[in-house]
Amino acid sequence: MIAIIDYGAGNIKSLQSALSKLNMDSCLTTNEHVITNSKAIILPGVGAFKDAMDALNEFSLTEVLQKEASLGKPILGICLGMQLLYDKSFEDGEWEGLAILNGTVKRIDSTVKVPHMGWNTLAHQSPNNLLTNINEQEFVYFVHSYYVDECNEQELVCSCDYGVQIPAIVQKNNIFGMQFHPEKSGKNGLQLLKNFGEMVL
Template structure:
């Protein structure tokens, strides 16, 4: 069972519909018990980093999510969910994240229109085996749908499996062991998004 974590900041039904279409069993959950019982987790997210972290803490979910991921349970972060995996965000202040990945969340420069919104190309990392992992079957001809003003600056760029370019090259998808993340919205990214969700589902079920 893949549990989609409901903390009031995500496009839950669309993600669940995509998983159902792909044949993966999922549930929308908001309790520690359900998170612990699940086989894999999805942390979606839209909105502000600080508000999302405060909501996770107020629901007593932040430490549970962190512990489950650190103990090896597969987890996928989508959009803001991916950003929450990192140590620090500089969105309207300085805020501490879950710390599952090393790095920071920073704002796009002022020489591009912010937020970055719409379709953009995916660029596979040159050192990543395209036959394995989250980015399997994805090429430079593929596009995904983005809506974000901030992006990850990972300490270890080898964790990036897909890049995109918006005035600068930024991580579009990351993978470190059991921790996966997509800056774009796979549930809004047509066949490419479905392929990526299928890759995740097949990796963890």
């Protein structure tokens, strides 16, 4: 079973619906016992970084997620959820993240329209089982104004170009991130979620 963290900062019904189409068992939860007994965790997220971290702290989930990550539990961060995995964000201030991955989050340069909203292509940066049946330059759906600026190149699976190189998929051992919304990305998004499930379940 996949635990989807239900902390009030994500469009989680569509994500759960996508997983159901793939026959991947999931539940929406903030319960520590459910999370620790799950096979994998998905951390979704939309909105502001600070608000999301405040909500995780309010539900006493920050240490739970950090502990599960350290124990090797697969964790997938989606959109803002991916950004929360990193050390800190400079969104309207400077805020500490979960620090499960090393890097910082900053605003997309104003030389392009912000937010980055709509379909963009994935450029493969390293071989990865997440990319099974995903061709080079396939389209996925993005909605974000901030991105991971300092990303370890060895953890970069896919990027997209939007004024700068934006990390689109990352992986470090049991930790995964997708800056886009796979649940809104049609067949490609479903394939990526399917690949994630086959890697971790």
